[in-house]
Amino acid sequence: MALERWIALAFVALCCIYGYAAFFTMDHLLPAILQRNPIWPSTFPKILSVLGVIVGLAVLFSAKPSKAAEADTTKEPSAEDIDHRRLGDYNIGQALSLLALMVAYALLLRPVGFVGATILFLALGGSILGERKFHILIPVAAIATGTIWYLVHEVLGIFLRPWPAFLM
């Protein structure tokens, strides 16, 4: 089964769960006074879940091969196109490492502080992508981090803790 049909199937499943939550779990929580209203918090979700199932099934049973697949059979795809069946040829390791780095940044931002976490993120991100000139990479990361922190914290007045909590 093509990827787009799997996605349509997942969408129909999501709409079923969403619809179940809207039809069977929300209304009894509603205070009696609100039950006299012509519209309940569950009304709009109920309509959406029904529409979602209909449209999801339409895609599931009518999906044609994607454009990329057509292109694959008729002509050589351009080097810029992205096609999931050629995933093995791509730098999948780099992409996954960068995603892991983003998650690590999210988890370390508070404990390490903005300055440390951001310099680490930019420098490690650059080195994952193959930059080996650390004498350029690290100063660039540090200057950019300092400038952004100054702009956001000092000029705009949005709080960003620069250093780890135990230093402040």
Place this chain on the structure above:
Amino acid sequence: MLEGLLLGLAAAITPFHLAMVVFGCVIGTIIGMLPGLGPMSIIAIMIPVAIGLGDPTGALILLSGVYYGAIFGGSTSSILLNAPGVAGTVATAFDGYPMAQKGQAGKALTIAAIASFAGGTIGAILLMIFAPALSSVALLFHSAEYFALMVVGLSAIAAFAGTGQVAKALMMTILGLIMGTVGEGALSNMPRFTFGIMELQSGFSFITLAMAMFALPEALFLVLNPARGTQSGSGGEIKDLRITKDEARKIAPVIGRQSVQGFFIGVLPGAGATIASFLGYAVERNIAKGAEQAEFGKGSIKGLAAPETANNAACTGSFVPLLTLGIPGSGTTAILLGALIALNVTPGPRLMTDKPDVFWAVIISMYIGNLVLLVLNLPLIPYIAKLLTIPRAYLIPFILFFTLMGSYIGQNNVTELLILVSFGVVATILRFADYPLAPLLIGFILGTMMEDNFARAMQLYRGFGFILERPMTLGLLILAVGLVFLPAYRARRARLRQVGVADGD
């Protein structure tokens, strides 16, 4: 009117007020380029400065300058990085980013600057002429019509998604609407679909979703396939800035139509720049013929000029209800209203008679603001476009960092970053399967407004009666149904015709 214009001219062209226009435009453009800070937050940040001036005219001129600057700055990040920081510039990324990928970043920015200028200036002329009359028409639109108008907008976006893509676009729209229902609704304070997660109580943030849908998959694609985007190396060259005569002839009618359409949509309270830009894009795509229509979404200059003109014209239009009725039509104008009241000016029907100098000075400052933006930005475009020539080992971590910052600054919440990464992965998979992501984001943005208006109409008419009792609503809803089924009908006819030919053979 001439007397008022002269009065406004005299008030606006003082060295102090001119300095305020320039200052506002510069600050707005610079901060607007940072994804995550939309005009609303920038104006909120600038309010203390504006009130500190102590002069209502100067304050309003400064804040309007910031507003235009922010919208233009938002277009820059949409075009260069596919990272729309503002809902109103999402449609700009549809064709602006493909143009930048083709190495036409300079041209795209020039078209954006000129379209914004034209939209803003024509909008200001229309504001001057129509302000008093329009305020009464805007009041005729009730919640039922707003609801129907949004249904039309969403169906139009899905309907023009391209052959074979309509059902998929509809599916994405509904997914966006579903995501919009997560969190506390306006209808009651009951949290919905939060699964007990505290952070979801206020719903998903628009910025997080916009970053996850556009910027993150694009950055991941650049990593996955280094061949992608290599052509953009020429993006910084100045020769790309020029628009040929032929191109100017192509976009001129688009700019003309969208200035007018965008302005009138902006006048409707609650509609604003976002709906204006999406509808503008959809309408132009529908009007375009053959090859030009196929070009939309792949770097069409018309597809870039339409939303850029419409959102600026709508920004001007949104001043109509604010200045003439005292009703803010959007979040941004609501903040402006707060600032005006703090300065002891009460916008409303009496503003034009009680404080004509404020009213006309603001209108005059709109012309000056648009001119300043153009003069300021055109020479800077080659330098802004140079951003794309930064080596990818530096550019990609910075794009990822700005997406993270964008969703962090608004919420100050680490969970938001984890949501961003998860949605980014889902969006990348959806892009792999050729699902359009713009309808998802549009559904999400319009979903809350749509449900509010739907709820209000249901309460007023005690049920679904509003559909039949209000002819304009019924008409709009029929149009929406037609828009969705028309492509399916056309495709079926084309198929039958092919079969017929085959039979004949």
